[in-house]
Amino acid sequence: MTVSSPPPRDFAVRPDPEMRLRDILKTLPKECFQKNRWKAWTTVLINICMVALGYVAIAVAPWFLLPLAWILTGTALTGSFVIGHDCGHRSFAKRRWVNDLVGHSMMLPLIYPFHSWRILHNKHHAHTNKMDVDNAWQPLRPEVYASLPAPLQFGYRLLRKWGWWLASIVHWVELHFDLNNFEPKDRQKVKLSIAVVVIFAAIAFPLMIATVGLWGFVKFWLMPWLVYHFWMSTFTLVHHTAPHIAFQEPEDWNAAKAQLCGTVHCTYPGWVEFLCYDINVHIPHHLSTAIPSYNLRMAHRSLQQNWGSYLNETRFSWPLMQQIAGQCHLYSPKGGYQSFQEFHNQ
Helix, strand or coil: CCCCCCCCCCCCCCCCCCCCHHHHHCCCCHHHHCCCHHHHHHHHHHHHHHHHHHHHHHHHCCHHHHHHHHHHHHHHHHHHHHHHHHHHCCCCCCCHHHHHHHHHHHHHHHCCCHHHHHHHHHHHHHCCCECCCCCCCCCECHHHHHHCCHHHHHHHHHHHCCCHHHHHHHHHHHHHCCHHHCCHHHHHHHHHHHHHHHHHHHHHHHHHHHHHHHHHHHHHHHHHHHHHHHHHHHHHHHHHCCCCCCCECHHHCCHHHHHHHCCEEEECCHHHHHHCCCCCCCHHHHHCCCCCHHHHHHHHHHHHHHHHHHCEEEECCHHHHHHHHHHCCEEECCCEEECHHHHHHC
C-alpha cells in the first residue's frame, strides 16, 4: 500500500480554525466528569481477579496452552496499568494520596515508576501531535533520520515497522529512569517511584527465581510482561497514527485540532476492551483527562452526536497495522508522512 491509499474508513474533516477546546468540552454531559467510588474500586477488584485468574492459568496450563495463558495475564496486567493511568490523571479518586498509592500498586508488577510515567505522560497530553515536543513516539523528520548513525537508523526502522510491539519497552527504559528528563521540582517524586520499583524487583525477582527457577521467572513474569508491552505499544501507535493525521509545528499548533482530530478511536475485540477498561476509547480522554475510564463511552457517544464528522474511528485489524507499519515512518509538517522506501528512493 502507498501513502496515498485511503484510510480504513472515511476519517475526519478539517476542523474550523476558530474551534476551541472548551467549546467541545461544553457539549459533553456533566456526568462524564463525575468520579464514582463504587465503579472505581469495582474495577480494581475485577482487575485483581482477572490477573489472579491469569496466573492460575499459567500455573495449570499444559505447555501448548501457555501462550493463551500469557495473553490473558498480560492483557489483564495492561488493565492494571490503565487503572494506574486513571490515578496518574487524578481521575480515579478525589484524594491525591489515594491516586498515588493505587497508581504505584497497579504499576508495581510491571516495574513502571508511577510518578515518572505520570509527569511525562501529562506532557504528551499538553502537547499532543506538536512536532519536536510531543514525547509519545513522535515520527522523526526525514532530515533528522538522515543525520542518525546507521545503528540508530536501523533501530528506528525496526520500531516504526514490524518491531512496533517492542517500542513501549524502549520508551520505558529511555525515558522513565533518567532524572535528566524531569524538572528539578519533580525529581524527588520521580526518585521515590524509581526506588519503589527497584526495591520491588530486587526482592521479587531473586525470590521468584529461587522458588520457581529461571523458567518459572520467564513463564510467570517475563512473558506476560512482554504481552503487556505489546498492547501498550499497539494502543499508543494506533491512537495517534494514520496517514492523514497531522503533526503541527509548535507555532501552528491548535489544541482542538490536535486533541479532537489527532487521536483515534479504535474498536478492539470485546475481551480486550473489557480487560483494558476502554483505553481504546481515546478521543474523549484526550479532550479531558478528568474523564474516568468508566465514563469514556458515554463521552464518546456524545462526541459522535455533536462532532461526528471530525472523529477518527477505525477497527483493529491486520490491514490497519499493515498500513501504519508500511507507510507511517517519517514525517514533515509540510509534506506529511513518508515511508522509508520513498525516502531512500528519492
